[in-house]
Amino acid sequence: MAIARWRRVARVSQVSARAALMQAVSCVPIFGTHFLSKASLVRVLLVSTCVLGTSFSTAVNGQASEVDLEQIDHLQAELGYRVGLYEYYQGDPLAALTFLEVDKVRVAERSAMVETVNAKDRADAHHDQIANARLLEAGIRLGYGLHRSARALLSQLVASPTLSEQGYAEATLYLAQWLYLHQQPDAALRVLKDIGSSLPEEQAQQAAYLEQLLAVKTGRSDVSTNKDAGPWQPYLLYNQAIGYAQSDDNDKAQQTLEQALTLISQGRAVEDDSWLDLLAWSFWFPPTPLPLSEQELQSLQDRVHLTRARLYRQQEDYPSAVDAYRQVSIEGMAAPEAMFSYGWTAFNAGDQPLSLKAWSALAQREDLTAEMLQVHLAIAWSYEQWGMQSQALNSYQQAAQSYQQILAELQSQIDSLAPEALMSQLLPDTDETWLSDQGIIKVASLPRLDPLMISQQMQARLIDARDLRLLQRNLLNWQRNMEQFDDMLEVRQLSREAQLAEIQAAPPQAEFDTLKAARDQIAAQVAQAEQDPEALATDEELAILKRLKRAEQTLSQLKEHPKYAQYAERLRRVRGTLDWQLRDDLVARQWQQTKSLKELDNLLRESEQRLTRLQRIVDTPSEQLALQQRVTQAQQDLTQQLLAVNSTYVALRQEIFNLVLGDLKRQHALVKEHLAQSQLAITRLYEHYLKIKQQQAFPQAAPAPSPATEADKANPEEIGEEGAS
Amino acid sequence: MFRAMIKRIYQATLLTLCGALFITANVTAEEQPLADKVEALKEQVVKLNRDLFILEEDLLFPATTQVTVYLSVDTGEFFKLDSVELKLDNERVAGYLYTDRQVSALHRGGIQRLFIGNLKAGKHELTAFFTGFGPDGREYRRGASLAFEKGTDAKVLELQVRDATETYQPEFKVVEWQ
Numbered sequence: 028m029a030i031a032r033w034r035r036v037a038r039v040s041q042v043s044a045r046a047a048l049m050q051a052v053s054c055v056p057i058f059g060t061h062f063l064s065k066a067s068l069v070r071v072l073l074v075s076t077c078v079l080g081t082s083f084s085t086a087v088n089g090q091a092s093e094v095d096l097e098q099i100d101h102l103q104a105e106l107g108y109r110v111g112l113y114e115y116y117q118g119d120p121l122a123a124l125t126f127l128e129v130d131k132v133r134v135a136e137r138s139a140m141v142e143t144v145n146a147k148d149r150a151d152a153h154h155d156q157i158a159n160a161r162l163l164e165a166g167i168r169l170g171y172g173l174h175r176s177a178r179a180l181l182s183q184l185v186a187s188p189t190l191s192e193q194g195y196a197e198a199t200l201y202l203a204q205w206l207y208l209h210q211q212p213d214a215a216l217r218v219l220k221d222i223g224s225s226l227p228e229e230q231a232q233q234a235a236y237l238e239q240l241l242a243v244k245t246g247r248s249d250v251s252t253n254k255d256a257g258p259w260q261p262y263l264l265y266n267q268a269i270g271y272a273q274s275d276d277n278d279k280a281q282q283t284l285e286q287a288l289t290l291i292s293q294g295r296a297v298e299d300d301s302w303l304d305l306l307a308w309s310f311w312f313p314p315t316p317l318p319l320s321e322q323e324l325q326s327l328q329d330r331v332h333l334t335r336a337r338l339y340r341q342q343e344d345y346p347s348a349v350d351a352y353r354q355v356s357i358e359g360m361a362a363p364e365a366m367f368s369y370g371w372t373a374f375n376a377g378d379q380p381l382s383l384k385a386w387s388a389l390a391q392r393e394d395l396t397a398e399m400l401q402v403h404l405a406i407a408w409s410y411e412q413w414g415m416q417s418q419a420l421n422s423y424q425q426a427a428q429s430y431q432q433i434l435a436e437l438q439s440q441i442d443s444l445a446p447e448a449l450m451s452q453l454l455p456d457t458d459e460t461w462l463s464d465q466g467i468i469k470v471a472s473l474p475r476l477d478p479l480m481i482s483q484q485m486q487a488r489l490i491d492a493r494d495l496r497l498l499q500r501n502l503l504n505w506q507r508n509m510e511q512f513d514d515m516l517e518v519r520q521l522s523r524e525a526q527l528a529e530i531q532a533a534p535p536q537a538e539f540d541t542l543k544a545a546r547d548q549i550a551a552q553v554a555q556a557e558q559d560p561e562a563l564a565t566d567e568e569l570a571i572l573k574r575l576k577r578a579e580q581t582l583s584q585l586k587e588h589p590k591y592a593q594y595a596e597r598l599r600r601v602r603g604t605l606d607w608q609l610r611d612d613l614v615a616r617q618w619q620q621t622k623s624l625k626e627l628d629n630l631l632r633e634s635e636q637r638l639t640r641l642q643r644i645v646d647t648p649s650e651q652l653a654l655q656q657r658v659t660q661a662q663q664d665l666t667q668q669l670l671a672v673n674s675t676y677v678a679l680r681q682e683i684f685n686l687v688l689g690d691l692k693r694q695h696a697l698v699k700e701h702l703a704q705s706q707l708a709i710t711r712l713y714e715h716y717l718k719i720k721q722q723q724a725f726p727q728a729a730p731a732p733s734p735a736t737e738a739d740k741a742n743p744e745e746i747g748e749e750g751a752s
Numbered sequence: 753m754f755r756a757m758i759k760r761i762y763q764a765t766l767l768t769l770c771g772a773l774f775i776t777a778n779v780t781a782e783e784q785p786l787a788d789k790v791e792a793l794k795e796q797v798v799k800l801n802r803d804l805f806i807l808e809e810d811l812l813f814p815a816t817t818q819v820t821v822y823l824s825v826d827t828g829e830f831f832k833l834d835s836v837e838l839k840l841d842n843e844r845v846a847g848y849l850y851t852d853r854q855v856s857a858l859h860r861g862g863i864q865r866l867f868i869g870n871l872k873a874g875k876h877e878l879t880a881f882f883t884g885f886g887p888d889g890r891e892y893r894r895g896a897s898l899a900f901e902k903g904t905d906a907k908v909l910e911l912q913v914r915d916a917t918e919t920y921q922p923e924f925k926v927v928e929w930q
């Protein structure tokens with residue numbers, strides 16, 4: 028049963044694990060280009076269940092199951108990290124790591140208590156589960172930003188002699204990924220060489236992807252480039268194409284980019300089995316369908332088209348470049364760049380109306396970065412180049428007006444900026460926990476700051492800020508708890524003192540002695556009843572016996588009485604009846620007395636236990652004190668930790684503030700430069716008209732130079748696609 | 753058995769790490785210590801949390817009286833858990849309504865610590881009532897109970913909800929671990 032169960036869990040999890048892991052690696056740029064979308068930054072995928080119904084039935088099945096020793100060992104070995112896993116899937120890695128750490132302590136305690144060799148052997152048999160737990164812990168640590176300890180864990184695992192072959196291969200893969208992500212490609216390649224062949228298919232594809240990516244990055248030619256990277260092949264092809272382009276092999280680069288496009292379209296059309304698998308995956312995980320979501324597929328496709336267009340432009344194949352730019356999605360993040368370059372390509376191809384059309388459309392957009400804002404200048408400059416002076420002047424004036432307005436807005440934004448208010452705006456303080464809502468950090472969108480917000484450096488800081496806030500909350504909760512524990516211990520201490528006083532006032536030993544005497548008396552009666560049934564006679568019977576004895580004494584003195592024989596006979600009959608009755612009831616009475624005796628024994632036992640407990644209370648005053656000391660120490664630690672977290676948060680907040688301020692100032696300076704250029708152009712054009720007027724007024728004056736020639740001198744280097752950088 | 757879960761963990765963690773890479777790539781030498789400081793703080797808090805957690809257990813639930821009840825769920829094809837009610841010696845001690853996210857965590861191998869409390873040494877009875885939706889979407893209410901003896905060691909019990917493939921019905925058990 029358990030095996031069937033885990034198989035199912037594994038089947039569900041494998042696909043998503045592969046997906047996100049590869050997604051993570053694929054997002055890493057290799058040549059300064061990346062396509063990490065906001066949505067893909069931090070993501071946890073969830074299973075959703077879909078069992079519904081209305082009818083009702085009730086039954087109670089009162090069964091306890093029995094499990095064998097081996098299964099119990101197995102469950103105990105799993106307990107810690109499965110509880111941690113539950114917390115992790117709740118979006119709380121801090122709680123998950125806490126449980127894992129607590130489990131380590133508990134396991135060590137249990138191991139210390141294990142005495143028999145057999146039990147030790149049983150514990151050793153679960154080293155594979157322990158290794159799994161460590162692998163899991165390393166993953167959670169990575170996700171929580173504890174890179175160093177994660178690396179140490181992975182290195183330990185790789186060096187562990189008890190690790191299974193598959194466990195070793197997995198730990199090696201994750202270590203290689205860690206090294207790659209920490210910019211150690213050569214070390215990652217070395218680690219990968221030792222990975223073996225025991226990885227499951229999905230992870231083998233991950234390894235193939237990583238190895239080939241590293242080969243491109245390091246320029247190694249001894250690595251095979253034909254391994255199947257599964258659904259991540261389009262990313263690999265794209266990166267390989269960039270590599271070819273850098274080594275000036277444009278034809279091969281174009282060919283590889285075409286292959287990537289084909290794969291992407293196949294992925295959408297679900298023509299391949301592996302993609303079918305992914306489609307099934309999307310059914311089970313509706314919140315984040317496919318390892319490559321539609322958004323990311325689109326982003327990758329846009330990047331491929333942009334790169335193709337650039338390569339065509341390098342080869343001065345403008346029609347093909349224009350065609351490639353046209354393929355870029357107008358909704359995507361690459362759209363402004365594509366439209367701007369599209370305009371330039373059309374201009375280079377001599378199609379001014381088309382370039383103006385593209386730039387005019389771009390100028391209408393509201394999401395333009397400071398770099399892209401130079402499109403206003405480009406429009407005006409284009410008119411000027413084509414000798415349309417009045418339109419050029421008009422466009423320069425419009426551009427200057429726009430720039431002035433944007434500068435005012437930027438200045439106002441800079442003036443109103445404050446660290447605390449900025450953080451409140453960026454990360455509204457809600458009750459959300461770690462990675463809630465699919466793990467996407469909800470960052471407020473601020474005007475003109477979107478590119479900065481989606482930059483890796485800002486996202487990393489926002490993650491840290493969010494984590495520090497959660498640490499603050501966690502520590503404050505503990506602080507409150509410790510205060511309560513402190514109070515509780517005080518109450519316990521008072522209660523203990525009251526108990527001690529009570530014990531001193533009325534020693535419980537006296538009550539115990541009374542009970543014991545009563546018990547001994549009954550025991551003696553029961554023992555005597557074996558010989559003499561009268562020992563268990565009732566009060567009424569005892570009264571009759573007493574009267575009988577008195578009558579017998581009296582009768583012994585009346586032997587001469589004429590009715591002596593008659594009286595003696597009556598007395599003998601009464602005595603006989605009584606004796607018969609006593610013997611007849613003896614068994615029942617003995618049972619009754621024995622029962623009473625047992626009840627007394629129970630009472631005595633309880634009293635004895637109570638006495639022991641009381642004695643323990645009297646004898647062990649240090650336990651409370653030790654707990655009190657631990658609570659006091661914990662309170663001190665919490666205060667220190669909270670101070671450290673608070674100060675780091677303030678420093679981080681300032682850092683985020685500086686980044687935002689710096690970006691706004693940079694944009695301000697850039698727009699100011701655009702404004703200066705447009706104003707210079709306006710002045711230049713006015714001067715030109717002035718000279719024409721002068722020429723018309725004084726025809727003998729020398730002819731003025733053509734505006735286009737002047738513009739050529741002034742602008743091409745300043746206003747252009749490359750000027751965007 | 754847990755390979756898949758581990759892989760799943762890496763899916764999310766490496767996404768974050770991916771972000772971290774850019775820190776190393778883009779930040780200046782002056783900025784790096786702050787990221788290190790945050791990492792060190794997190795390590796310290798994890799350790800502190802561990803110590804506080806153990807202290808809390810020692811204070812509130814000493815081993816001599818401690819009883820803990822965990823809940824695990826199978827793949828859930830025949831039963832979708834909605835709520836659990838727990839009774840100890842006929843007294844209600846815990847009740848839980850599950851969100852989809854929690855059910856999902858259970859299906860993916862997580863175990864929930866449903867209840868931790870104190871019990872005197874001696875004989876006791878644990879009863880659990882499970883409510884949810886069974887095969888064909890029928891509403892289900894099932895129970896399971898276990899009589900157990902509490903000694904001086906901590907008692908650990910697990911409620912298991914499993915799919916019985918032979919009967920195509922959910923199965924409910926209480927297992928005594930220690």
